[in-house]
Amino acid sequence: MNFAFEQPALLWALPLALLPLLPRRVRTVPISTLDHLAAAGRSWRTRLAALEPVVALATLLLLILALAGPVAFTENQRVIRRGIDLMLVLDISASMGAADIPPDRLSVARAAAAEFIAGRSNDRVGVVLFAGIPYLLAPPTLERAPLLARLAAIEPDRQGSGTAVGDALAAAAARLAGSDAASRAVILLTDGSNNRGHLTPVAAARAAAALGIRIYSIGYGTSSGAPVPLASPAPLLRESLHPEPLREIARLTGGRYFPASDASTLREVYRQIDALETSPLETRVERRATPLAPALALAAALLLGLELLLWRCWLRRVP
Template identity: 35%
Template sequence: MLENITFANPQLFWLLLLLPLAVLWYFFKHKEETAALKISSTQGFTDTSILSKLKPILFVLRLLAMAAIITALARPQTKDVSTRTKTTKGIDIVMAIDVSSSMLARDLKPDRLTALKKVAADFIKKRPNDRIGLVAYAAESYTKTPITSDKSIVLSSLRQITHGQLEDGTAIGMGLATAVNRLKDSKSKSKVIILLTDGVNNSGFIEPKTAADLAVEYKIKTYTIGLGTNGNALTPIAFNPDRTYRYGMRQVEIDEKLLEEIATVTGGQYFRATDNEKLSAIYNEINKLEKTDIEEIKYTNFEEKFRPLILLAGILLLLEWIMRNTLFRSFI
C-alpha cells in the first residue's frame, strides 16, 4: 500500500527538523518548568505516584501531532493513471510476393516461399494500426487481397498463396505495377510497397523501371528484397513423371542492380536475404523504419490521503489537552 503513496509537496518534510529542536528545547527547559525544593536530606520522602514520571508523555503526544500535521501538509496521495491511444497516421502497405517455381528452392528452410510466408505473417501481426494488401506475381500478377485493416483476412490470404497458381516466370514489373495500382488511390499519408523476388525480370509486358516511375508519381515508397543464398541452391529444374519437381543445384541469379534502382528512385531501401535469420531481420528492420504515429493520452486521477493524518493530529492534541487538565493537572 505504501509503495503507491506519493507526495505533492515533499519539500515540506524539511519541517520535521523542527522536532529534534523541540526535543532539545524541552530537555533544557524541563527543569525550569518544574518547581524544586532544596533540603539537606530526602529521607522520609517517598514518591507514591508515578504520574510525575509520566508527564513527558504529554510532550510526546504533541510531537506526534506535529509530525502528523507536517506529513499532511506534504499531501500524501495515490495516483491512478489510465491511457488511451489514438492512431494519428496509419500506413498503407502492399506486399508483392514472387511465387515463381524458384521460390521452392531449399536454401531457406524448408523452402523460400514457406520461410517468407512465416516471416511475413509475423510482420503483419506487428502492424495492428495499418492497412495491408497482398499481390502475388510470377509470369503475371494479381491482387490476392486489397488493402484492408482486417488482419485475419490478410493472414488467411497469405496462407493460401502457393506456387502453381500462375504461369511460371518472374514479372517484377507486373508485380510492382499491380501493387502501385492498389495504392495509387489511397488517402494515407504514407504508402509503402515491399517487393520480394529471387530472380531476374523475364516475363510481363511492363518494364520494372516503368512501374518504378509510377510508384514515384504516386509517392509510394518501395522496399525491395532479393531472396536467395550466395552461390548455388537446390532448386526445381524439371518435373518427375508424377508431376512433382526434380531438384538440382543451380546458380542463384538476382538482379540486385535493378532492385537497388527501384528502391533508390522511390525512396526505399534494398535488402538481401540469404537465409531465414536474415530474412526475419530485414522485415524487423522495415517494421522499425515504417513507424505509425500514435498519440497517447494519459488521464491521471489523484486521491488525497492527508485527511486521516489531520484527524490523527487532532485526536492526539485533544488527548494531550484532556490529560493535561485531568491526570496531570496537579503537576503542571
C-alpha cells in the first residue's frame, strides 16, 4: 500500500499542531498556602486536565492531515487469459463414412473435435463443414452447448459430390479476417484430395497467410485408402490420403501438418494443437485509490467535541 497527498504543501502547517504544548499565562487567585492541597494528592479531575494539551495537539494534527488530502493506493495484479479465434474445417465428404476407423471416420473425427472444442473455454470456436461445397455450421462463438449439439448431428455426404478443400479454407479464413483476437488459426481435417471448388488449397493458404492466419492440417486416414460407401445404386469407391498438399498448406501459413490414422492418434493430434495454440496471458494492474481525509476529519471532530465537553464545560477552570 502506498500513500500520497492531494495538497502536500499544507503539510508545512504540521508544526502548528505543537501550539497547545507551548506555555500559557494562567490567571491565578492569591491564597495564603497550598500545603493542604499537596497533602490531598492529585485527583482524577486534575489528571484529566493535564491531558488537554495532548488532545488539542492530536485534534490539530488530524485536521491538518485531513486538509492535505491523504490518499491510500492499493494495487492488485490480475492475470487474464486472452482468448483466440479458431475455425475447425471438417471434411464430411462421402469418404468420411468409411468404417476403417470404427465405427466410421466421421464419428471418430466428430468426437475428437467436440472434445477439443469443450477444452477451449476461453476461445471463440467456429466450424465449417465441406464436401463439394463448404457451408458454415457455426461462426466463432463462446457458446459451447449449441455448437456441440450441431456438431453431434452432422452426417457424411453420401452423394459423392467431391471435396472442395480450397473453398472450405477460404470460407474459414474469411470468417477470421475481421477478428480482433490476439491469435487466429484454422484446423483442417480431411481424408482426401481437393477435386472440387474454385480455389486450390495452396491459393487459399496463401490468402490465409496474408491475413496472419495459421493453418494446422490433419491428414485423416491411411495411404492405402478405404472403401467409400455411397448412396445406392452407386458403387463403392476407394479414397486414399494425399499428404503433400496438406504439408504445403501448413508450411505456407506457419502451421503444422499432422497425420492421423486412428482414433487415438487423432486425439493426440488435437492435444498437440491445443498445446501449440495457447491463449496469451495478460497481466492487468488495478490501482485503487481510497481517500483518508473523511476518516481523519471525523476523528478530529470527535476529539474537538471531547475537548469542548470536558475542558470547556465539565472541567472548565474558573480562577
